[in-house]
Amino acid sequence: MRVDEFRTGLRAWLDEHDLRPVHDGGLDGELAQLSRVRRALFEAGWMRRGWPEHAGGLGGPVILRAVLGEEVMARNLADPGLYTLIEVLAPTLIRYGSPDAVAFVPTLLAGEETWCQGFSEPGAGSDLAALSTRAVRDGDAWVIEGQKVWTSLAQFAERCVLLARTGGPGHRGISAFLMDMDSPGITVRPIKTMHGRDEFAEVFLDGVRVPAARMLGAEGQGWEIAMSILPDERSSCFWQRITYLYTRLDRLLAEAPAASERQIGEAYLDLHAVRSRSRLTQHRRDRGETLGAETSIDKVLLATAEQCLYDTAREALPGVVEYGSSSWQEEYLYSRAATIYGGTAEIQRNIIAKRLLSLGDE
Amino acid sequence: MIDASDLALLSSGLRSAMETEAPDGLDAALVELGWHDLLEEAPDEAVALVFGLLGETGAHAPVLNDVLLHSMKRPLGGVVALAESGLAFGRPCVASDGLDPALGLCRVEWEPLGAEALAAGRRALGFQLVGAARAALELAREHALARTQFGRPVASFQAVRHRLAETLVALEAAEAALGHASDPMTAKLGKALAGRAGLTASRHCQQVLAGIGFTAEHRFHRFARRILILDDLLGSASALTAEIGGDLRAAGRAPRLVDL
Numbered sequence: 001m002r003v004d005e006f007r008t009g010l011r012a013w014l015d016e017h018d019l020r021p022v023h024d025g026g027l028d029g030e031l032a033q034l035s036r037v038r039r040a041l042f043e044a045g046w047m048r049r050g051w052p053e054h055a056g057g058l059g060g061p062v063i064l065r066a067v068l069g070e071e072v073m074a075r076n077l078a079d080p081g082l083y084t085l086i087e088v089l090a091p092t093l094i095r096y097g098s099p100d101a102v103a104f105v106p107t108l109l110a111g112e113e114t115w116c117q118g119f120s121e122p123g124a125g126s127d128l129a130a131l132s133t134r135a136v137r138d139g140d141a142w143v144i145e146g147q148k149v150w151t152s153l154a155q156f157a158e159r160c161v162l163l164a165r166t167g168g169p170g171h172r173g174i175s176a177f178l179m180d181m182d183s184p185g186i187t188v189r190p191i192k193t194m195h196g197r198d199e200f201a202e203v204f205l206d207g208v209r210v211p212a213a214r215m216l217g218a219e220g221q222g223w224e225i226a227m228s229i230l231p232d233e234r235s236s237c238f239w240q241r242i243t244y245l246y247t248r249l250d251r252l253l254a255e256a257p258a259a260s261e262r263q264i265g266e267a268y269l270d271l272h273a274v275r276s277r278s279r280l281t282q283h284r285r286d287r288g289e290t291l292g293a294e295t296s297i298d299k300v301l302l303a304t305a306e307q308c309l310y311d312t313a314r315e316a317l318p319g320v321v322e323y324g325s326s327s328w329q330e331e332y333l334y335s336r337a338a339t340i341y342g343g344t345a346e347i348q349r350n351i352i353a354k355r356l357l358s359l360g361d362e
Numbered sequence: 363m364i365d366a367s368d369l370a371l372l373s374s375g376l377r378s379a380m381e382t383e384a385p386d387g388l389d390a391a392l393v394e395l396g397w398h399d400l401l402e403e404a405p406d407e408a409v410a411l412v413f414g415l416l417g418e419t420g421a422h423a424p425v426l427n428d429v430l431l432h433s434m435k436r437p438l439g440g441v442v443a444l445a446e447s448g449l450a451f452g453r454p455c456v457a458s459d460g461l462d463p464a465l466g467l468c469r470v471e472w473e474p475l476g477a478e479a480l481a482a483g484r485r486a487l488g489f490q491l492v493g494a495a496r497a498a499l500e501l502a503r504e505h506a507l508a509r510t511q512f513g514r515p516v517a518s519f520q521a522v523r524h525r526l527a528e529t530l531v532a533l534e535a536a537e538a539a540l541g542h543a544s545d546p547m548t549a550k551l552g553k554a555l556a557g558r559a560g561l562t563a564s565r566h567c568q569q570v571l572a573g574i575g576f577t578a579e580h581r582f583h584r585f586a587r588r589i590l591i592l593d594d595l596l597g598s599a600s601a602l603t604a605e606i607g608g609d610l611r612a613a614g615r616a617p618r619l620v621d622l
Binding site: 003063066067070239243246249250253254257259260261262263264265266268269271272273274275276277279280282283297300301346348349350352353354356357359360361362 | 499503506507515517518519520523524526527528530531534535536538539541542551554555558600602603604605606607608610611613614615616618619620621622
């Protein structure tokens with residue numbers, strides 16, 4: 001099934017099936033809505049397109065996942081950040097998981113389960129390879145000790161894709177696991193964030209036993225697994241975020257009809273820039289090309305566009321961020337993180353300088 | 363469509379003409395190399411190729427006239443005013459006043475440009491701006507790697523690296539947008555992003571080139587001059603951005619212009 005056929009069919013289906021949210025905007029409500037949307041799209045087959053058949057999908061080009069995300073965002077059916085999480089979780093399982101682990105993927109696609117990603121640590125943010133959570137082999141299990149941070153939705157998750165150190169320092173000593181979040185020894189503490197939506201958590205791991213069969217890939221392959229997420233994050237995920245931002249600009253135009261032309265133009269120009277760039281990236285991926293350092297350009301453009309858009313909203317709707325209680329306030333604050341999560345703006349520029357411009361070492 | 367091997371051959375032929383011919387000779391040399399046929403047969407590719415190379419090499423031939431004439435379905439080889447002031451690329455190309463005499467700007471009678479011609483012209487200038495920005499980036503990159511201060515190449519300082527990274531981001535964005543800039547709105551967006559990329563490249567590359575970049579003995583100044591004029595012609599980044607904002611306000615919606 002190709003893009004146009006998929007899009008036309010999907011739009012017709014969405015016109016007939018009302019999945020618009022009916023909740024108060026809280027995190028619990030968002031998650032329930034997300035499950036509802038996923039379940040309906042999974043049962044109708046839309047959510048299964050672009051995912052391999054052995055993982056519960058219906059096959060077809062990966063680009064269909066971006067098209068689905070675009071339509072979901074265009075209708076504001078789900079929170080964009082929460083919706084895109086599967087793009088950084090399921091592909092890892094599919095590529096590196098044992099058949100038993102892959103068997104979990106449909107539960108994720110169908111909205112039956114929520115998963116989280118245990119990568120960052122207090123001492124390993126931008127420098128992820130410095131992570132110090134340890135996994136020690138004990139019979140048929142690995143015993144995990146350590147701490148994770150910025151783990152989105154850990155307090156809601158049934159499972160976690162976890163990185164831990166099984167060997168010496170550096171990239172090579174890291175392995176990946178699929179850990180059940182109800183295992184004894186796990187303590188989750190949600191983090192209060194400045195935008196008021198406590199979707200992140202700290203995860204304390206105190207002698208948590210993970211069956212040896214739940215290791216993803218081989219021992220020491222964790223870094224490769226973590227990096228393999230990049231193409232998914234930088235293609236489908238980004239496209240969904242971009243299309244979501246267009247809906248925000250639509251809303252701004254509706255709410256601020258007298259906004260400065262120059263500022264609206266700047267915000268739109270930034271969105272058009274990242275959309276044009278990301279479109280090329282989606283098609284490169286669709287043709288089977290390997291995505292790499294050049295997607296740091298997409299990342300910089302996306303973060304820039306997001307912050308410019310919300311800066312424009314703040315100026316065009318005076319006081320809406322400072323005094324109101326509309327969602328602009330939360331969204332504005334969240335946009336400040338766009339240059340931090342998923343690799344800071346500085347790390348992206350370092351990668352561009354070294355890998356794309358061949359400027360040598362710092 | 364031009365196939366890949368023909369394109370590579372054509373590209374090297376065009377580049378070598380641009381690097382060796384004087385402005386007046388280049389206009390004729392491009393015709394010899396098949397510019398008119400290319401424009402008739404594969405205008406999108408021809409314009410992307412020729413204007414990208416003009417930008418990169420810093421050469422000039424008054425071929426923007428042909429792009430406008432082609433979209434107006436008039437015979438090629440004439441001169442078309444680009445602004446109400448009558449500003450145009452002269453044919454033959456005679457050194458003129460202003461920031462970039464090699465462009466041979468002159469004044470002719472003004473006739474308002476139709477939307478299609480305007481779009482075609484903006485797209486062409488966009489490719490030239492991106493080419494010029496790439497050339498400026500390459501000059502700054504080479505300098506940063508070669509120039510040593512405090513016992514290390516200046517390319518090893520993060521502040522310098524980030525300026526160059528920022529330049530690459532801007533020009534890649536513009537190039538992506540120009541890939542789909544065939545109608546009036548996308549051409550406007552493409553030209554605005556290209557103007558922005560050009561100005562970004564000028565600012566960052568001049569700073570990285572520092573002293574040497576301020577001399578007329580280094581090639582950088584030619585690109586800096588050209589970028590200012592290319593940005594201004596047929597709508598600067600700043601003017602187009604405001605115009606685009608006005609279009610959006612009038613429509614009340616942000617169009618999604620490039621689909622998967």
